[in-house]
Amino acid sequence: MSDVAMSEGLEWATARGMGALAEKMGIEFTEFSVERSVGTMPVEGNTQPVGLLHGGAYVVLGESLGSMAANLHAGPGRLAVGVDINATHTRSATTGIVTGVCTPIHLGRSIAVHEIVVTDDQGRRCSTIRITNMIKDAPKAQ
Numbered sequence: 001m002s003d004v005a006m007s008e009g010l011e012w013a014t015a016r017g018m019g020a021l022a023e024k025m026g027i028e029f030t031e032f033s034v035e036r037s038v039g040t041m042p043v044e045g046n047t048q049p050v051g052l053l054h055g056g057a058y059v060v061l062g063e064s065l066g067s068m069a070a071n072l073h074a075g076p077g078r079l080a081v082g083v084d085i086n087a088t089h090t091r092s093a094t095t096g097i098v099t100g101v102c103t104p105i106h107l108g109r110s111i112a113v114h115e116i117v118v119t120d121d122q123g124r125r126c127s128t129i130r131i132t133n134m135i136k137d138a139p140k141a142q
Contacts, residue, residue: 009033013068022064025057029068037069037102043093052092053126059087062116062129065102070112070133073104080112080133087129096121100129110135 009032018027025046031038039061046057063085070080098118105113116129 009037009072012072013037016068016071018064018068021060025060027061027064029065032068032072034069034073034107035104037065039065039100039102040097041100042097043095047094051094053094053098055087055089055127058089058098058118058127059085059129061098061100061118062087062102062127063131065100065116066114066129066131067133069102069104069114070131070135073107073112074135077138078135079138080135082131083134084132085129087127089127091120091124091126093120093126098126105130108135 010029013029013032026042027039029037029039041057041061043053046054048054063082067080067082074080098120100116100118102114102116105115112133112135114131117125118127118129120126
């Protein structure tokens with residue numbers, strides 16, 4: 001992956017925006033391309049009552065990365081929409097920043113499947129998320 005292609009993908013993602021929820025949670029994209037997308041999210045402000053990063057927060061990070069990557073793959077005039085997501089949480093982050101790395105499992109014309117591995121500041125895997133997006137023609141403007 002060239003630096004130009006990576007910067008163009010990050011430019012595309014930044015221009016499109018991540019949506020209000022991802023912004024409220026402090027998610028930031030640091031790399032973005034069809035082959036690999038990376039984003040970070042603070043633990044602080046996204047915890048459950050006992051101080052652990054909320055399981056749903058891991059999923060929001062994963063879906064933000066996976067859906068955006070699927071939309072970049074879909075291309076102009078096409079739209080990727082999530083149809084399935086699952087997560088397995090294997091460790092709890094309590095401080096710092098978590099990082100999600102999104103890579104494609106399958107990139108087809110009508111379906112895109114991505115795996116997102118979320119790690120803590122020490123590089124330990126905390127959650128593994130898989131998302132499937134259906135790719136279809138974007139609705140026509142009226």
